[in-house]
Amino acid sequence: MKLQFNLNGCHVEIEAPADTSLLSVLRDYLGLTGTKEGCGVGECGTCSVLLDGRLVNSCLTLAAQASGRQVVTIEGMSLPDGSPNDLQQAFIQYGAVQCGFCTPGMVLAGEALLASNSQPTRLEIREAIAGNLCRCTGYQQIVDAIQSTAQKRQEVNPNA
Amino acid sequence: MERFGYIRAASVSEAVALLNEPGLKSRALAGSTDIILQFRHDPHYCDRLVDISLIPELRRIEQRGGWVHIGAAATFSDVMSNPSVIASAMVLAQACRAVGAVQIRNMGTLGGNVANAAACADSLPALICLDTVANILTPAGGQALPVSQLVTGPNRTVLPPGGLLVSFSYPVPDSGSRSAFLKLGRRNAMAISRLTVAAMGRLDEHGRVAEARLVTGSATPHIERLIVVEQALTGQQPCAELYQHAANLAVDEMIRLSGFRWSSEYKVPALTAMTARVFAQVFEVGEA
Ligand code: FES
Ligand code: FES
Numbered sequence: 001m002k003l004q005f006n007l008n009g010c011h012v013e014i015e016a017p018a019d020t021s022l023l024s025v026l027r028d029y030l031g032l033t034g035t036k037e038g039c040g041v042g043e044c045g046t047c048s049v050l051l052d053g054r055l056v057n058s059c060l061t062l063a064a065q066a067s068g069r070q071v072v073t074i075e076g077m078s079l080p081d082g083s084p085n086d087l088q089q090a091f092i093q094y095g096a097v098q099c100g101f102c103t104p105g106m107v108l109a110g111e112a113l114l115a116s117n118s119q120p121t122r123l124e125i126r127e128a129i130a131g132n133l134c135r136c137t138g139y140q141q142i143v144d145a146i147q148s149t150a151q152k153r154q155e156v157n158p159n160a
Numbered sequence: 161m162e163r164f165g166y167i168r169a170a171s172v173s174e175a176v177a178l179l180n181e182p183g184l185k186s187r188a189l190a191g192s193t194d195i196i197l198q199f200r201h202d203p204h205y206c207d208r209l210v211d212i213s214l215i216p217e218l219r220r221i222e223q224r225g226g227w228v229h230i231g232a233a234a235t236f237s238d239v240m241s242n243p244s245v246i247a248s249a250m251v252l253a254q255a256c257r258a259v260g261a262v263q264i265r266n267m268g269t270l271g272g273n274v275a276n277a278a279a280c281a282d283s284l285p286a287l288i289c290l291d292t293v294a295n296i297l298t299p300a301g302g303q304a305l306p307v308s309q310l311v312t313g314p315n316r317t318v319l320p321p322g323g324l325l326v327s328f329s330y331p332v333p334d335s336g337s338r339s340a341f342l343k344l345g346r347r348n349a350m351a352i353s354r355l356t357v358a359a360m361g362r363l364d365e366h367g368r369v370a371e372a373r374l375v376t377g378s379a380t381p382h383i384e385r386l387i388v389v390e391q392a393l394t395g396q397q398p399c400a401e402l403y404q405h406a407a408n409l410a411v412d413e414m415i416r417l418s419g420f421r422w423s424s425e426y427k428v429p430a431l432t433a434m435t436a437r438v439f440a441q442v443f444e445v446g447e448a
Binding site: 041065067109128131 | 168197199213260263266
């Protein structure tokens with residue numbers, strides 16, 4: 001079937017079978033391999049993307065369901081010049097990236113949280129990334145990175 | 161070759177018409193979190209998915225005439241953050257919050273949870289605790305059925321073929337009612353529920369129990385209010401001993417209804433503790 005949606009601000013149109021997952025469309029049809037496939041069954045969160053601004057597992061979403069809607073992947077997070085945004089910078093700075101496989105999902109989970117809660121507590125951050133598994137870092141550094149980004153953004157824009 | 165087709169319904173009536181189109185085995189698709197996995201097990205699950213997740217009426221949550229109505233395609237995130245639900249039924253808000261992780265709560269729907277009727281569906285004990293009625297539409301017309309009758313056992317419902325779950329309605333509990341939901345899972349966020357308790361209660365002007373309700377999830381094959389426990393509490397002065405007594409009765413009921421099973425060995429102490437705790441939360445102001 002024909003699918004069209006807004007991906008990271010650009011209109012895309014592709015032809016894919018109706019049973020194709022959004023994850024497969026992103027990686028296999030569009031070549032955007034920033035979104036990872038871990039478990040394929042909704043348990044690891046590494047395939048997380050934003051669908052109409054809400055964090056979802058793209059492995060459990062049919063691409064057809066995204067048709068006509070807005071999808072944001074990790075490729076849409078960077079600054080216009082392609083460099084990492086402040087949250088991504090913080091991940092680097094706090095050592096929140098080791099093998100990096102969970103990182104795209106973690107960054108999107110962090111952004112989804114900060115969009116609705118500009119000053120989250122550590123507990124709220126842990127809750128927000130509870131669907132994202134990391135087998136390397138032990139999570140502390142990831143929580144630190146998200147928390148420090150929240151603080152910095154607050155300093156820059158206190159009304160956010 | 162495509163294993164199935166996909167079509168998006170624009171309205172409830174169109175969805176019912178599509179689900180009942182002759183010659184095609186159609187299934188309703190809402191959150192897709194369960195259905196997409198079904199397909200990987202059974203490619204012949206259906207010929208066509210009818211996407212109902214974007215029908216505005218099915219996402220609506222509103223309080224009207226002493227009832228709260230929740231569209232069947234409202235997501236767990238929608239329900240747990242809705243002011244009417246939070247004000248009237250903490251038990252349901254907490255149960256939705258207990259589902260999976262944020263990704264699953266953003267996609268999964270109340271209707272999907274009920275239609276699949278997994279033994280561990282978190283929303284079921286809460287909905288049944290609230291005496292929720294499911295509103296179903298078939299080509300022959302509408303019908304309302306208490307959720308406790310709709311769901312007959314693990315993965316079993318009496319949803320008529322071609323019927324669409326449209327909404328859930330529960331009566332706004334009497335003022336002064338409080339409710340709570342507790343879940344015991346293996347790992348906090350993602351654990352599929354092992355054991356849950358949903359409770360509601362209200363005290364009279366003398367501080368005695370005017371009304372009590374208790375429902376357990378993942379403990380008995382059929383999820384229902386444990387009337388024996390509820391009656392034992394009614395008219396009594398709330399205190400730790402009373403909650404303990406209720407907990408013991410709840411365990412007796414669990415064993416009577418489900419037979420003693422291997423899992424009971426840990427479920428007995430767990431259910432005892434959780435029942436006592438949930439009633440403490442419901443009846444002791446300031447504790448929840
Ligand atoms: S790959 Fe989607 S949750 Fe693991
Ligand atoms: S950095 Fe390796 S899984 Fe998280």
